Amino acid sequence: MGKDLPEFTEEEKALLKGSSSDFLGWNTYTSHWAAQVKNEDGTYVEPPSAEEANFENSKRDMWDDNCKGRGEGWTCIPPTLGSQAGSSWNTKYGPTIRVGLNWFADRYKGLIKNGIIITENGCAQPNYKVSRANDVETLEYFKSIGQEELADYYEADIIEDEKNINGSILHDEYRIDWYKQYLENLRLAYAEDGVDVRGYMAWSLLDNFEWENGYETRFGMTYIDFYHDKELKRVPKDSLTYLGQWYLDNVEQE
Numbered sequence: 659m660g661k662d663l664p665e666f667t668e669e670e671k672a673l674l675k676g677s678s679s680d681f682l683g684w685n686t687y688t689s690h691w692a693a694q695v696k697n698e699d700g701t702y703v704e705p706p707s708a709e710e711a712n713f714e715n716s717k718r719d720m721w722d723d724n725c726k727g728r729g730e731g732w733t734c735i736p737p738t739l740g741s742q743a744g745s746s747w748n749t750k751y752g753p754t755i756r757v758g759l760n761w762f763a764d765r766y767k768g769l770i771k772n773g774i775i776i777t778e779n780g781c782a783q784p785n786y787k788v789s790r791a792n793d794v795e796t797l798e799y800f801k802s803i804g805q806e807e808l809a810d811y812y813e814a815d816i817i818e819d820e821k822n823i824n825g826s827i828l829h830d831e832y833r834i835d836w837y838k839q840y841l842e843n844l845r846l847a848y849a850e851d852g853v854d855v856r857g858y859m860a861w862s863l864l865d866n867f868e869w870e871n872g873y874e875t876r877f878g879m880t881y882i883d884f885y886h887d888k889e890l891k892r893v894p895k896d897s898l899t900y901l902g903q904w905y906l907d908n909v910e911q912e
Contacts, residue, residue, distance in 0.1 A: 662713040675769070681856065682762055682770050685778035688747070689739045689754040690725045725749075731788055737799035741810035742790035743836075744782030744818070745868075745875055750810050750832075752839030755779065759847040759855060773856035779840055780861035782868075782875040783832045785818040810835075818876070823893075827881060833897040841904060860901055864892065 666674070695703040706715050725734030732746040740751030755776070762774055784791065791814040800809040818827050826832070837860065847853040865878035873884040879898035882890050 661709075661711065681772040682766065682774045683777040684758065684762065684774060685861075686755055686758055686776060687779065687781070688743075688749045689751045689757075690734065690749075691739065733788060733790065736790065736793055736795040737809075738790075738793075738796050740808060741793060741796070741812055742784065742788065743832075744785045744788050745870070746788050748781055750781060750836050750839065751808065752843045753808070754843075755840045756843035756847045756851070759844070759853045760851055763851075763853045770854065773854035775857035775859070776844065776855070777859050778861040779858070780877050781833060781836045782877050783818050783826065783830055784812065784816060785875070786820070787871070787874060789814075789817045791817060810839075823881060823883075827876070828893065828895050830879075830895045830897045833879070833895070834900045837897065837901055837904070841908075845908070863898075 697703055706712075725738055727735040729735045733742055734746075734749065738749050739754075740749040742748075743750050759774060763770075782788075790796075791812055793809070793811060797806065797809040797811045800806050812832065816826050816832050819825050820827070841858070844855060844858060848855045860879070862877045862879070864880045865873070865876045865882045865884070867873060868875045868877065879895050879901060881893040881895055884890070
């Protein structure tokens with residue numbers, strides 16, 4: 659933001675440093691490929707200097723956070739980092755959380771008094787609007803680097819069918835595996851890397867209204883029929899049982 663930011667006095671800087679580091683909250687979902695943007699002549703676009711920086715040029719993309727391009731429905735063109743989840747912007751890639759936790763711990767070393775809390779993490783399952791079953795291109799890429807499991811390959815039977823809630827909507831294996839992958843990477847960041855992680859909040863307890871897709875995209879571990887059930891009855895999905903047991907097994911109980 660450069661010159662458009664207010665100038666803080668030394669006293670104000672000290673006050674901010676003392677009050678804003680109670681804990682660090684991080685909403686985390688996914689990772690994408692990134693490459694530095696090039697000019698037409700092939701040279702790299704350089705970020706503005708401190709003197710040049712302002713609100714307008716801060717919006718210029720220094721990096722192509724576009725997963726090697728966008729395809730139908732604004733989904734990422736494969737190969738992607740992990741499998742395509744049920745939102746165009748979201749892919750399932752468990753290492754996201756471990757890499758990010760380590761980055762924050764290193765970047766703000768000594769400043770985070772009460773650790774890092776994951777304040778959102780979860781997914782909508784592949785559905786009739788967004789999915790990429792049988793993603794051979796992503797599978798072959800990860801095979802080529804000896805990490806086939808990170809492709810998270812799935813077939814069409816895992817895609818949610820709104821006409822059959824007793825299928826993958828209630829028996830939400832893709833979401834369960836999401837939590838397995840991300841929570842294992844969180845455990846590794848805490849137990850092996852020494853990152854001070856204090857909490858984990860899954861998104862979301864209930865199917866809810868999503869800003870981009872309204873009620874059509876289901877992030878919840880509890881099913882709600884928004885279209886036919888006036889009472890909006892709550893029906894637990896398998897992922898709710900899974901995550902509840904994970905908390906009992908892994909979080910110290912008072």
